[in-house]
Amino acid sequence: MAKTNKNQDTEGQILEAAKDVFQKKGMDGARMQEIANEAGINKAMLHYYYRSKQLLFEAVFSNAFSLLAPQLNKILNDDSSIENKIKNFTSNYISFISKHPYLPNFIIQELNRNPKFFEKIQQNTAFPTLEKFKNQVSAEVEKGILKPTDGEQLFINIISLNIFPFVATPLIKGFLKIDEKGFKQLMEQRKTAVSEFIINSIKK
Amino acid sequence: MAKTNKNQDTEGQILEAAKDVFQKKGMDGARMQEIANEAGINKAMLHYYYRSKQLLFEAVFSNAFSLLAPQLNKILNDDSSIENKIKNFTSNYISFISKHPYLPNFIIQELNRNPKFFEKIQQNTAFPTLEKFKNQVSAEVEKGILKPTDGEQLFINIISLNIFPFVATPLIKGFLKIDEKGFKQLMEQRKTAVSEFIINSIKK
DNA sequence: TTATGGTTTAACCATTTGGTTAACAAAGAT
DNA sequence: ATCTTTGTTAACCAAATGGTTAAACCATAA
Incomplete structure (x- = not known):
């Protein structure tokens, strides 16, 4: 065989x-x-x-990016309330990245090296847009569910809180004087801590 | 002359x-x-x-790091209230980085490439520790100024919200469909938006 | 003036690196 | 069986790159 x-x-x-x-x-x-x-x-x-190296690299990069895009769609194009989206996204995203720890840093790094990649990818992958999310935030603010909140800033806050620790892992390990095990524990806590933190801030 | x-x-x-x-x-x-x-x-x-290239690189890296460390000290070892620290740090940090846009990404990237740099640097630079900050958070929680809050998680949140947009600039420009000018505007807003966001979340 | 010592340069070197080539091996087609 | 196509390899190549060297340069102390 x-x-x-x-x-x-x-x-x-x-x-x-x-x-x-x-x-x-x-x-x-x-x-x-x-x-x-x-x-x-x-x-x-x-x-x-x-x-060529360049083409092999692009294959890898596209692949990585199309793994991440659906994750973002969860928060951008889904019909549940903002609160639920944030809860789900935070927990799911942290689980997901724990399985692919090099992914966010890889994408960010290479995007910084060559910002044009973004356009290249944008065409291939089904690409998440912010429109729906922004409208939904406005609607919930209007309804009195949320405090006055800017959708774009909220979006930045959500991805910052979720992604940054995985991008800056060595920095965080250094400042907090923890090892891999301690880091995993902390990230486990963040699955709920981050969404609580956000929701505390924006919910009326 | x-x-x-x-x-x-x-x-x-x-x-x-x-x-x-x-x-x-x-x-x-x-x-x-x-x-x-x-x-x-x-x-x-x-x-x-x-x-050698390695030594020249290390000179640059040390330099960059020792530029950033005092910024962090502002939030870690200063006597004002948590609320004031967060306000000051956020505003100051965003101003500072706007003048050194490559700095955070450089440090994070190279720290990921070689996490041992952290130890090397830790000896040279006067190095900020988290102890004081954590104690202060506990104290303010006890006094009823803050909701129950974990100091380490709060620290991670603060630096995530402040640093991430500068690390992931191309990503954010891409998702929000904005150019350099729009990005600067957004960061200008963040000088107050971020600290409000954090304080809303943790203040009782 | 002329030694002297640090500073600067052009030319050079060894190694690394992405990429190519030509020959070979294994299936499948005829 | 043999021809053809596809897959695979060892050997090779040119360019790039970090680093070295020996000679020239030049301010200044003797």
């Missing part, structure tokens, strides 16, 4: 290895040889399947 | 150029030649004054 076909999904192995290396080291720090080693194949295969 | 001395502070020019290049491109993306060009001198001078 196994090994009937020659190409045991080499392409997939490459993408997997590339994901690991690129997410840990970034475009500039990553080495094609290291990706090949990690995939257990010859370096020439990387070019056979993906032509 | 001028040009009496041979070494017109070449060392300083190098550091300045290195700062620019390293902060924009990171350790891996930076090129010694580019730093030399930006400083308008021969590449060999970089090695004459700083021995």
Whole structure:
């Protein structure tokens, strides 16, 4: 069994290895040889399947981004109340990122390196927009459910509180003098602490 | 006038150029030649004054970090009330970073690349600790000024809300469909919006 | 004036790195 | 069986890059 076909999904192995290396080291720090080693194949295969480092990188980046986009959609385009959305998003997002710890930093870093990537991605992925969220905030303010609140600022606050600790993990570990275990505990607490913090602030 | 001395502070020019290049491109993306060009001198001078890329980088990094540390001290080791600290810090920090936009991302990125830097820095710089802040939060909770609040989580929230938008600028510009001007406006609003948001949440 | 010492430069070097090539291997098609 | 296509590899290449060197430069102390 196994090994009937020659190409045991080499392409997939490459993408997997590339994901690991690129997410840990970034475009500039990553080495094609290291990706090949990690995939257990010859370096020439990387070019056979993906032509260039740049294209391989873009494949990984698109992939990562399209993993994150649906997460954001949960808060932007869903029909529950703002309060429920915040609760769900916070808890889900922290769970999700705990499984993909390099993801947010990778995306942010590479977006800073080359902001044009955003446009490139925007076309491929089904892209979340803010309109609905802003309207919903206005509506709930009007109804007296929320205090006067700017939807854009609220959106920034939500993603800041949820994403930042995973982007700045070493900084937080350093200041709080905690190790990986302590960090995980803290993030576990944040699944509820963050949404409470936000809701306390905006709910009338 | 001028040009009496041979070494017109070449060392300083190098550091300045290195700062620019390293902060924009990171350790891996930076090129010694580019730093030399930006400083308008021969590449060999970089090695004459700083021995190696690694050491030049560390000089820049230490410098950047010791610029940021005092900012954090404002919130950690100062005698005003929690509420006032948050107000002052938020406003000051956003002003400060607007003048050094690459700083937070640079530090976070390079700390992720090599978390050991933290220890290296911790020895040099007068290093802010969380003890005082945590005690103060507990005290104000006890006195009934604040709702029950965990000091560590509050600290994370404060720095998340203040720093994240500057780390993830391209992301935010993308989602909100705004340009540099719109972004600056938004950050200007945040000088008060963020502290109100936090205080609304924790004040009894 | 001329040694002297730090400063600066052009040329050079070894290594790394992304990418290519040519030969080979394994299936599938005929 | 043999031809053809696809997958895979070792060896190779040119460019880039961090770093070195030896000579030139130049302010100044003797």
